Amino acid sequence: MEYEDKAGRPSRPPSPRQNVRKNLDFEPLSTTALILEDRPANLPAKPAEEAQKHRQQYEEMVVQAKKRELKEAQRRKKQLEERCKVEESIGNAVLTWNNEILPNWETMWCSRKVRDLWWQGIPPSVRGKVWSLAIGNELNITHELFDICLARAKERWRSLSSGGSDVESEDAGFSAADKEASLELIKLDISRTFPNLCIFQQGGPYHDMLHSILGAYTCYRPDVGYVQGMSFIAAVLILNLDTADAFIAFSNLLNKPCQMAFFRVDHGLMLTYFAAFEVFFEENLPKLFAHFKKNNLTPDIYLIDWIFTLYSKSLPLDLACRIWDVFCRDGEEFLFRTALGILKLFEDILTRMDFIHSAQFLTRLPEDLPADEVFAAIATVQMQSRNKKWAQVLAALQKDSREMEKGSPSLRH
Secondary structure, three states, rough: OOEEOOOOEEEOOHHHHHHHHHOOOOOOOOOOHHHHHHHHOOOOOOOHHHHHHHHHHHHHHHHHHHHHHHHHHHHHHHHHHHHHHHOOOOOOOHHHHHHHHHHHHHHHHOOOOHHHHHOOOHHHHHHHHHHHHHOOOOOOOHHHHHHHHHHHHHHHHHHHOOOOOOOOHHHHOHHHHHHHHHHHHHHHHOOOOOOOOOOOOOOOOOHHHHHHHHHHHHHOOOOOOOOOHHHHHHHHOOOOOHHHHHHHHHHHHHHHHHHHHHOOOOOOHHHHHHHHHHHHHHHHHHHHHHHHHHHHOHHHHHHHHHHHOOOOOOOHHHHHHHHHHHHHHOHHHHHHHHHHHHHHHHHHOOOOOOOHHHHHHHHOOOOOOOOOHHHHHHOOOOOHHHHHHHHHHHHHHHHHHHHHHHOOOHHOO
16 A cells, blocks of 8 residues: 555555665766766765776777777778769760760770770770670671560470470471470579679569570570570670670670680680690799699689689679670680689689688689779789790690591590
8 A cells, every 4th residue: 555656556666776776876877977977975985096097098088089080081081082083084984985985996996095994994884885896796696686586585485385395497406305494594594693683583674684685595596505604694794785785795705716615515625725724824823823733723613614604703793894894805815814813813822722622712702802903913914925925825725636636536536
């Protein structure tokens, strides 16, 4: 009854914690209060030395906090200034590309000025146009041809989904089972293409576009079909070009000697590319080359994935696009020069790793690779061995390979 309030409702007795709180003369609001406030009346007072020490500690904390705030403000200011510089540089580059270079492409694309701009990175707004011009259209593919191939792909999808087994005469030699497996692989790979972006997966804005390009290509080149890795190349092109233009660039890009060798799995030619790569590997990084040889870490273990996807799967997308910029300028040589640049960047780490850890590292590169550091490493790579350039070394190795095949009946089969 003694705890009933005026309204007659019983109330709870105060907790021991509440009783203690009522006896305190103050309630600390922060660590600052704990340092500066005097002790409660029911406790002994702080000694003068301790009080002075706490005050000094507080003042030091304030000074350090102000320093951190000033440093953070300076960092933000520097970031803003750098961003403004980058945006201004990109803006100026866009004007240069649009007003000077693209209208006079044939005469300017190989000039020193343009090559320097190319190395710095092509502005995203003109990147697709530059890539299209640089890749070219030796196959003379038109938008109409793309529409025809796409229509055939859609018809094939409908036929397969309804259980049809008709084989078109021009596709003779490629069984319905093979074609179905190829189309099923496309569907599976699309869901694995840049999954973090969520734009190529089912329901994403670019899913159908990517599916169309890959399907149309299997109809355009049934002898090649769909090979894993193609989806990443097509996806990068889609991000920079319209669908039909992306298909044209995609088909011409895959028709280049290096890409065709890999996507058609021409083992002999692939081994020749690896052998040429090792010539320049030993020339540029002899210590790491010897370490890899000792551990039997061959180029195919890490190079295949890099070359198949043109680094778009292995590197951050913005960095991969810069690699593509210079690849479009310099051709296949730059793919192998980039590989050597990556190895050089991580040479100290890799020389301390065994086979397993090196292979794991190279097949899953760090996700936060700074573009400037990668390109600085690539710039130091020399693509010349005993006064021979990449094309000369590759041609000599191809000649040797052909002569070996002619001389050895076992190699011919």
